[in-house]
Amino acid sequence: MYDNNNQTTELSGQSTDRQIARREFLQATMTASATTLALGAPQSLTAASPHGGMAEIAARKIAPKADTCILLWMAGGMAAPDTFNPQRYFPFEVGIPVEKIISTFPAIDTVVDNIKITSGLENIAKIMDRGTLIRSHVLPDLGHILHSRHQYHWHTGYVPPQTVAAPHLGAWMAKLLGPNNPAIPAFIDIGQRLEGVGEKEELKAFHTAGFLGSEYGPFVLPFPQNAIQSVKPPKGMTPARFEKRNKHFRELIKRSPQAEFASDYHQESLIRSMENAYRLLSSKERSAFDLTLEPEESYKNYDTGRFGQGCLLARRLTEAGARFIEVTTEYVPFVSWDTHENGHTTVAKMKKEIDRPIAQLILDLEERGLLDRTLVIVASEFSRDMMIEGVPGSNARDQSRAKTDVLKELKHYGQHRHFTGSSSVLMFGGGIKKGHLYGETRNERPLMVTQNPITLPDLHATIFHAMGIAPDAGFDIEERPFYATRDGKGKPHMELFA
Amino acid sequence: MFRIASIHQPDMPTSHLPPSVLLFLLISLVKTPGYADEIDFAHEVVPILKKRCAECHSNGTYKGGFSIDNRQAFLKSGHAIPRQPTKSELISRIHSNDPDEQMPPEGDRLTPMEIATLTRWIESGIPWEPGFSFQKQKWQAPIGPRRPPLPKGPGNPIDRIVNQYFSSHKIRWPDTVSDDQFYRRVNLDLIGLPPDQKELQRFLSDPKPNKRVQLIRDVLSQNVHYADHWLTFWNDHLRNDYVGTGYIDGGRKQISSWLYQSLHDNKPFDQFARELISPSTESEGFIRGIQWRGNVNASQVRELQFAQSISQVFLGENIKCASCHDSFINDWKLTDAYGLAAIIADRPLEMFQCDKPTGKTAVIKFLWPELGSIDGSLSKSKRLERTAHLITKPENGRFARTIVNRLWKRMMGRGLVEPVDMMANRPWDEDLLDFLAIDLADNHYDLKKTMSLIANSNIYQSKSRVQNQIPDVGYTFKGPIARRLTAEQFLDSIHRITQTVPRGKRVNLPLFTGNQAEQSKAVLSSWIWSQPDSNRAFPGEVVQFHSTWESKQNPPNSVLTVTCDNSYQLTINGKPVKKDDHWETIESINLTSYLKKGTNQIRIQATNLGNTANPAGLYVSLISNRQHQQLTWMVKEGQSSRPAVVLKDQQIWQQVHAKINQQEQIALTQKQPVQLRVALTVSDPLMRSLGRPNREQIVTTRDDQLSTLQALDLSNGQILMEILERGAGQLINKYPSPDKLANHVYQTALSRKPSLKESDVIASILGQKLTRESVADFLWSVIMLPEFQYVR
Incomplete structure (x- = not known):
């Protein structure tokens, strides 16, 4: 068996996890072989990744503040002035010049004195004392507003294209932290369908572990109500048949005339992975994936649609020991947050979908004593504006489908242009300050950040910091150092932590 | 101490650490600079x-x-x-x-x-990049070709060199692999298909001593299978795909047709490379790269993508670092990367260092001046032509070394040089690498010759070595090592075992272009409908076509080529066969398992869509045993039937005639009815899970181990389950006895019959009477075997 091999046993001690053993092994060989490398020996650790050699770069150790990270993704560009950054408001009225309006929803009070958000978010208003609202997230205008591209950037921290396939935020956690509970996949992605045509094809580019290897890629659950199917024996297969099938499989391996290959690392990894899968598919933890087991009342609290069910699933998985979960409102071009016309009406609907479940998730995690060790983030690829595309001076193309200077009909009323100058982000748990407002924007158009700007590398560094990952943790891939935050340069905003 | 270094890792949750370690952690955190x-x-x-x-x-x-x-x-x-x-x-x-x-x-x-x-x-403690050294590598990879002295003696030159290597490293020759395993290996390695049971038997019982030579020749001569298989390899290397990033708005261009044709024709590799570097409109997609909308990092503009791609693919050189700044890992400088990039630039190319303008303009420069230079005053197309020449001329030994090393890896499990994209690294045997490279050049860059040379060597035909750990620095070659089936090989094998066809969205490649297409544009059959005016079919009209066909044999190899504007449902002898509603996609359906000896009933329900009168038509042709069969089509009206009408204007659907013709030509000329390979379908979640990459980046090596997520998809994924259930139904019809079925599955999957020990288990899985369930579970157990998932 593998553990009988020379270095591995010495280095990993009693570690039974091959993956870890190998990682340590790689680190060790890289250091030990510095001289060999100089002599021109092949630098390859080929089999470690699909792209050839890969070695971990030693980074500072950080004590994690959270064990689980939940990213609630507002796909398609959530308009801050209509959600968490209320500004000058006018109700719809024919004849009002668009330039007078900044918000299409009135402001409401929250439980925190100095924080106001917009109407339709009354449940979140009640839990604002549990977390921090950031109004100063700044994203780059990438020259041509395209959701898949900005989402790629937000999720990987790198502007596409890159010379190697960049890993998703969740893949970094899966790789560097591993699963929280071995029976729950470390990176779970809820709500996004990846099959489709056109721009949907491009979403696949970042729903991946990239060069880290498929082991760390997302476990994709597009429909929360069907999540249990993904961890159950296949449709139509009884548990007894499933167990029997596995037994027969093992028996056939045992009797294989190729017994000599038992210690081959390929064979070993195959059998280990099959066993892991079998364990998950027959573990008790998999009931966490089953929404029908949730008490009806609690289920109703979340059930505003797929996103709400996704939040519930995220809570159940957090209880069971997940590492990283993303729940998305799902990106479909021109749908949900991606308002190109009729924005006000659509956003009102979106708020109904997100308000209750987000608040309920925070309350449930708190009640279960999990909020302190769970970092919950609400974010989007950029904000929106009624007039400005990109940022002032941008060469981004105007993509509104309801162009007008003066409101004539309801479809003109809403945030129909993509704005990157400031976005709102919510953060709860994981050591983040409670009842805190961070950053500020102008209160006139354009809503540029006036205080505490937080860039994407910095926001990611903050998230990683909470999870115990240094911003310059990384790997040498194709001999290029590739870090968790761009060029290893992200800086956590420590003032966000309590 | 080592364990402390891994403190953030999951086997060491902090709460379980002994207090002394926690203390250490706290101290080191305090000490850490801001x-x-x-x-x-x-x-x-x-x-x-x-x-x-x-x-x-x-x-x-x-x-x-x-x-x-x-x-x-x-x-x-x-x-x-x-x-x-x-x-x-x-x-x-x-x-x-x-x-x-x-x-x-x-x-x-x-x-x-x-x-x-x-x-x-x-x-901050003098941090250092692990492995980085200012000391130059003492060994310098040569650029020019070298004809190494061949050890004296008879036999394949590869074996003579390996023998020399083995004696100096005191390594014993591995045993020769058995005929059945050799058969599987050659088929999977060279054309990506599992053994055909009948052909395998013929091979095993063939007494001729040179039958392996013969087999290699036969396998490599199957041009369509060869192209289907190597398409995957080259799509990965040239980042060519059918859908995905860039395609929706012209930011990327496919080279699929050119590529498929080139593989099919076994285009000499130097010419292949020249046509990619100095392309026609058909092959220009590779050097055009991907244009991402909006602003991109200076090091990823198309010109630099060109520089990076041609260096990586054809020369095994990494100039990605040097696209941003002088490289720290090799000797390439910013000026080298921009020197290549400037070749393809339409206007003076400003140099950026780490995304900041340098104020300097790139000067055209080839990586190795000793091979020649490129005159900047030439037109862009002349510059590309010159670049193609410098890269592929025989004096550039690196060009041949890079490709033979890739082929060696594919056939032997690990490259002579690793990673395969870093050809400046030292091979484990220089003579062998140099010999293979010069041999390729001697043979006019015929890649099949190199494959044949390797496949005919004793070392290729040796038993695989057990590899206890990932091969690493200081690797010593001992023989072939296992190679994992790619997603495409894995799924093609399953389709062959279960006698099913992939249901993914098919990519239509104009197989035969140029003159051949001109010659054979005519399709075998005609477009028909219920009335003759091609343009004015009723909206929503549903037409019931039917025909009968007499077969003298059982079961005949039969292929139906069919499409309908707008949709059809095909039923044969009462069994539903196929539904489709995209008239642009041409279906070639293998009917062999649906037809019987005697009279066969073929029914097609055709529907015209739309709100106003519009063109509608049905096209069907049947080819049985490589002969076109004339079918008489009737249209059912109430209780009676009348002949279907051949439409007046057949040209309305002209654009798909080439595709129809292709399918028909394949059906007419192939020994077996054509079978769609998954490499020619759009990627699906199962393929992606099994490692078919999104081809935004060049991928030259796929993961060789099965991950847990992949194992999950294999254990309960619906896509695989459906293939197996469908296949189980198919196999039960064909092999009613459990023994025969087990033999077929084992021979196709593993190239051998089950052993006695295995037969016991198989008998308990399959029972006396075959059911869809038991057969599906049996199939699953076999395809999960490491023996199946690897080529050994």
């Missing part, structure tokens, strides 16, 4: 050391006994003390103005910025 002190060794420190210190203190020259080759040597000197810049002599010397003291002794003093950087570096 983020403001962050230092980037590679990007900040190395350039200073390289410019100002390396000349006298590295790579064999160590003035004053001071070496900066690596961190260990650096620290050993005592000239710098981690975290104590004030006590470090290095710092005081670079500050000093005393001519006897100051460093560097000559030239400009270090700038205050440079001094500050080095001070910060020492303050």
Whole structure:
């Protein structure tokens, strides 16, 4: 068996996890072989990744503040002035010049004195004392507003294209932290369908572990109500048949005339992975994936649609020991947050979908004593504006489908242009300050950040910091150092932590 | 101590740490400098050391006994003390103005910025890039070709060189692999298909001593299968795909047709490369790269993508680092990367360093001036032509070495040089690499010749070595090692075992272009409908077509080529066969398992869509045993039927005639009815899970181990389950007895019959009477076997 091999046993001690053993092994060989490398020996650790050699770069150790990270993704560009950054408001009225309006929803009070958000978010208003609202997230205008591209950037921290396939935020956690509970996949992605045509094809580019290897890629659950199917024996297969099938499989391996290959690392990894899968598919933890087991009342609290069910699933998985979960409102071009016309009406609907479940998730995690060790983030690829595309001076193309200077009909009323100058982000748990407002924007158009700007590398560094990952943790891939935050340069905003 | 270094890893949750370790952790956290002190060794420190210190203190020259080759040597000197810049002599010397003291002794003093950087570096503990050294590699990869002396004696030159290698490394020759395993290996390695049971039997019972030579020749002569298989390899290398990033708005261009044709024709590899570097409109997609909408990083503009791609694919050189700044890992400089990029630039190309403009303009330059230069005053197309020439001319030995090394890896499990994209690394045997390269050139860059040479060697035909761990630095070659089936090989094999066809969205490639297409544009059959006016079919009209066909044999190899504007449902002998509603996709359906001896009933329900009268038509042709069969089509009206009408204007659907013709030509000329391979379908979640990459980047090596997520998809994924259930139904019809079925599955999957020990288990899985369930579970158990998932 593998553990009988020379270095591995010495280095990993009693570690039974091959993956870890190998990682340590790689680190060790890289250091030990510095001289060999100089002599021109092949630098390859080929089999470690699909792209050839890969070695971990030693980074500072950080004590994690959270064990689980939940990213609630507002796909398609959530308009801050209509959600968490209320500004000058006018109700719809024919004849009002668009330039007078900044918000299409009135402001409401929250439980925190100095924080106001917009109407339709009354449940979140009640839990604002549990977390921090950031109004100063700044994203780059990438020259041509395209959701898949900005989402790629937000999720990987790198502007596409890159010379190697960049890993998703969740893949970094899966790789560097591993699963929280071995029976729950470390990176779970809820709500996004990846099959489709056109721009949907491009979403696949970042729903991946990239060069880290498929082991760390997302476990994709597009429909929360069907999540249990993904961890159950296949449709139509009884548990007894499933167990029997596995037994027969093992028996056939045992009797294989190729017994000599038992210690081959390929064979070993195959059998280990099959066993892991079998364990998950027959573990008790998999009931966490089953929404029908949730008490009806609690289920109703979340059930505003797929996103709400996704939040519930995220809570159940957090209880069971997940590492990283993303729940998305799902990106479909021109749908949900991606308002190109009729924005006000659509956003009102979106708020109904997100308000209750987000608040309920925070309350449930708190009640279960999990909020302190769970970092919950609400974010989007950029904000929106009624007039400005990109940022002032941008060469981004105007993509509104309801162009007008003066409101004539309801479809003109809403945030129909993509704005990157400031976005709102919510953060709860994981050591983040409670009842805190961070950053500020102008209160006139354009809503540029006036205080505490937080860039994407910095926001990611903050998230990683909470999870115990240094911003310059990384790997040498194709001999290029590739870090968790761009060029290893992200800086956590420590003032966000309590 | 090692365990402390892995404190953030999951086997060591902090709460389980002994107090002493926690204490250590706290102390080290306190000691950690703030983020403001962050230092980037590679990007900040190395350039200073390289410019100002390396000349006298590295790579064999160590003035004053001071070496900066690596961190260990650096620290050993005592000239710098981690975290104590004030006590470090290095710092005081670079500050000093005393001519006897100051460093560097000559030239400009270090700038205050440079001094500050080095001070910060020492303050933060002198971090060093693992593995980085200023010492140059002593071994230099040659560029020119070399004809190595071949060890004397008979036999395949590869074996003679390997034999020499084995004796000097005291390695015993592995045993020869058995005929059945050899059969599987050759088929999977060269055309990506599992054994055909009948052909396998014929091979095994063939007494001729040269039957392996014969087999290799036969396998490599199957041009369509060869193209289907190597399409995957080249799609990965040339990042060509059918859908995905860039395709929706013209930011990327497919080269699928050109590529498929080139593989089918076994185009000489030098010509292949020339047509990619200096392309026609059909092959230009590769050098055009991907245009991402919006602003991109300066190092990823199309011109630099060109430089990176041609260096990586054809020369095994990584100039990705040098696209941003002078590389720290090899000798390539920013000017080298831009020198290549400028070849394809339409206007003067401004150089950027780490995304900041340098104010300089790129000057055209080829990587190795000894091979020749490129005249910047030439037109762009002439410059590309010249580049293609420099890369592929015989004097460039690197070109051939790079490709033979890739082929060796595919057939033997590991490259002579690793990673395969770093050809400056030393091969484990130079003679072997150089011989294979020069042999390729001698054979006019015929890749099949190289494959054949390798496949005919005793070492290829040896038993695979058990590889206990990932092959690593200091690798010693002992023989072939296992190679994992690609997603495409894996799924094609399953389809062959279960006698099913992939249901993914098919990519239509104009197989035969140019003259051949001209010659054979005519399709075999005609477009028909219920009335003759091609343009004015009723909206929503549903027409019931039916025909009968007499078969004298059982079961005939039969292929139906069918499409309908707008949709159809095909039923044969009462069994539903196929539904489709895209008339542009042409279906070739293998009917062999649906037809019987005697009279066969074929029914097609055709529907016209739309709100107003519009063109509608049905096209069907049947080819049985490579003969076109004339069918008489009737239209059912109430209780009676009347003949279907051949439409007046057949040209309405002209655009798909080439595709129809292709399918028909394949059906007419192939020994077996054509079977769709998954490489020619759009990727689906199962394929992606099994490692078919999104081809935004060049991928030259796929993962060789099965991950847990993949295992999950294989254990309960619906896509695989459906293939197996469908296949189980198919197999039960064909092999009613459990023994025969098991034999078929084992022979196709593993190229052998089940052993007695295995037969016991199989009998208990399959039982007396075959059911869909038991057969599906049996199939699953077999395809999960490592013996199936690897080529050994």
